[in-house]
Amino acid sequence: MNCLEFHRLKLADPHRLPPEAQAHAAQCAACAAFVISVDQAERDLERTLATPVPEGLADRVLLRVHGARPAWRA
Known part of the structure; x- marks a missing residue:
């Protein structure tokens, strides 16, 4: 196995x-460091995704993005 194959496997799962x-x-110091980096990124992502979303946030975002539309365009 080479480092490129290792990186692909680690990133795939x-x-x-x-x-x-x-x-x-x-046996490979570079790939061992890559494991540490990917594992830390995974922990950070899991922690971020576990953050609760405030009630009504989606509605406020959609209203801000699309704005209030006149009734005749609804």
Whole structure:
């Protein structure tokens, strides 16, 4: 396995690596660092997605984007 293949596997499914990929990361400092970076990004993303959305936010955003339309255009 080479580093490009490893990166593709890690990005395709950050939570599961085949044994061959795990062995590569254990022997390759660059890929081991890549694992740390991707894992941190995954944790950050999960934390961000877990942030509660305020009540009515979607309606306010849509109103701001599309604006109030005259009744004849509704």
